[in-house]
Amino acid sequence: MSFTEFPSKLLENAVNEFASLPGVGRKTAFRLVMNLLRRDSDDVKRFGESIIKLHGEIHYCKICNNISDTEICNICNDEKREKTVICVVESIQDVMAIENTRQFKGIYHVLGGIISPIDGIGPSDLKIDSLEEKVKAGGINEIIFALSTTMEGDTTNYYLYKRLSKYTIILTTLARGVAIGDELEYTDEITLGRAINNRNPYQQT
Amino acid sequence: MSFTEFPSKLLENAVNEFASLPGVGRKTAFRLVMNLLRRDSDDVKRFGESIIKLHGEIHYCKICNNISDTEICNICNDEKREKTVICVVESIQDVMAIENTRQFKGIYHVLGGIISPIDGIGPSDLKIDSLEEKVKAGGINEIIFALSTTMEGDTTNYYLYKRLSKYTIILTTLARGVAIGDELEYTDEITLGRAINNRNPYQQT
Numbered sequence: 001m002s003f004t005e006f007p008s009k010l011l012e013n014a015v016n017e018f019a020s021l022p023g024v025g026r027k028t029a030f031r032l033v034m035n036l037l038r039r040d041s042d043d044v045k046r047f048g049e050s051i052i053k054l055h056g057e058i059h060y061c062k063i064c065n066n067i068s069d070t071e072i073c074n075i076c077n078d079e080k081r082e083k084t085v086i087c088v089v090e091s092i093q094d095v096m097a098i099e100n101t102r103q104f105k106g107i108y109h110v111l112g113g114i115i116s117p118i119d120g121i122g123p124s125d126l127k128i129d130s131l132e133e134k135v136k137a138g139g140i141n142e143i144i145f146a147l148s149t150t151m152e153g154d155t156t157n158y159y160l161y162k163r164l165s166k167y168t169i170i171l172t173t174l175a176r177g178v179a180i181g182d183e184l185e186y187t188d189e190i191t192l193g194r195a196i197n198n199r200n201p202y203q204q205t
Numbered sequence: 206m207s208f209t210e211f212p213s214k215l216l217e218n219a220v221n222e223f224a225s226l227p228g229v230g231r232k233t234a235f236r237l238v239m240n241l242l243r244r245d246s247d248d249v250k251r252f253g254e255s256i257i258k259l260h261g262e263i264h265y266c267k268i269c270n271n272i273s274d275t276e277i278c279n280i281c282n283d284e285k286r287e288k289t290v291i292c293v294v295e296s297i298q299d300v301m302a303i304e305n306t307r308q309f310k311g312i313y314h315v316l317g318g319i320i321s322p323i324d325g326i327g328p329s330d331l332k333i334d335s336l337e338e339k340v341k342a343g344g345i346n347e348i349i350f351a352l353s354t355t356m357e358g359d360t361t362n363y364y365l366y367k368r369l370s371k372y373t374i375i376l377t378t379l380a381r382g383v384a385i386g387d388e389l390e391y392t393d394e395i396t397l398g399r400a401i402n403n404r405n406p407y408q409q410t
Contacts, residue, residue: 005301005304005305006301007272007273007278007279007280007300007304008263008272008273010255010258010259010262011263013258014255014258014259016255017252020252021240022236022240024237030298032229033259034296034297034298035226035227037259037263041261044256044259044260045257045260046222047222047225047256048253048254048255048256049253050218050219050221050222050253051219051222051252052250052253052254053218053219054215054238054242054249055246055249055250056246056250057215058216058242066212067212067216068212068213069213069214073212074212075212091239092212093235096211096212099210099212
């Protein structure tokens with residue numbers, strides 16, 4: 001079924017909006033809109049308003065660039081977090097992924113992307129200047145590079161290293177190695193090679 | 206990555222709303238919301254408003270129950286359509302599918318579902334009374350049952366037949382047979398059996 005003609009312009013508009021989302025085709029968009037049509041009007045109004053509020057009311061933390069309902073995010077505002085350790089990540093999703101481990105007690109710095117010449121993203125498109133300013137201002141002991149283990153991630157790591165190595169701070173990256181639950185047979189050779197070179201003393205946990 | 210903690214309540218609300226759609230999980234919902242966040246605020250506002258307008262401004266045609274921007278839909282309002290032939294369909298999607306064939310010149314009657322005891326849908330949940338009233342009022346020559354070829358569709362066809370056969374109108378159903386482009390080898394036996402029994406004189410097209 002193609003949708004050459006819609007019985008309603010309002011319906012068509014809503015379908016077009018949903019179809020503009022990544023991975024949502026016109027058939028799926030139509031199915032989603034039909035689902036909304038079957039709901040209570042309060043329900044649908046709340047749905048629409050939650051989208052409108054996204055842009056009107058959401059903030060990006062002035063310190064770490066994380067998403068927030070306030071000017072300074074909960075993490076930067078938390079007195080218990082170690083402000084001397086900054087974990088540099090690509091995106092808000094990565095902040096959430098690390099927060100979910102409940103292992104990190106420092107604060108974050110969200111770059112807003114990684115250096116990717118193919119996509120036309122250079123260092124000036126990312127929040128790198130503000131990171132260097134934080135370091136320059138002092139009070140930072142350690143910067144953790146927590147970027148993807150891709151070529152773009154490695155490039156960004158290297159660029160950050162070049163910018164920050166002149167300051168007297170510790171620069172670290174996430175440990176690379178065999179993931180928990182992985183079988184050695186199916187681990188790629190680069191990961192396995194690094195895991196052998198960076199082997200750790202055996203600890204019973 | 207699970208989402209136990211969101212950095213923003215507004216973000217969480219939007220993700221929850223998207224995740225309430227059929228076939229959209231929390232990860233997908235989050236990806237969709239992040240896509241919206243990266244867009245212009247005008248764009249996002251239009252998206253949200255298109256959803257709110259769905260309930261506030263969309264009508265269901267008073268005659269055929271089809272979706273419409275006006276009280277009477279374009280099809281029922283069209284003077285060129287034959288008002289004596291009513292095609293009974295399950296849903297608005299089916300109206301659109303038949304309209305796209307450009308083969309039908311009559312009008313529609315949308316039942317809003319089919320009889321399905323398993324889902325708790327009985328005749329009184331569907332727009333069957335209003336269909337009978339239309340027939341009773343006169344001026345109808347033919348009712349076409351254009352329902353799914355499922356057990357529920359057959360049940361509904363039978364119920365409609367029982368309700369409408371006492372009136373002097375023609376009751377028809379869609380032709381069943383081998384679909385265009387189908388190979389006989391892979392056609393199910395019931396379809397093939399009906400196609401043989403209901404064979405037509407050969408016509409060169």
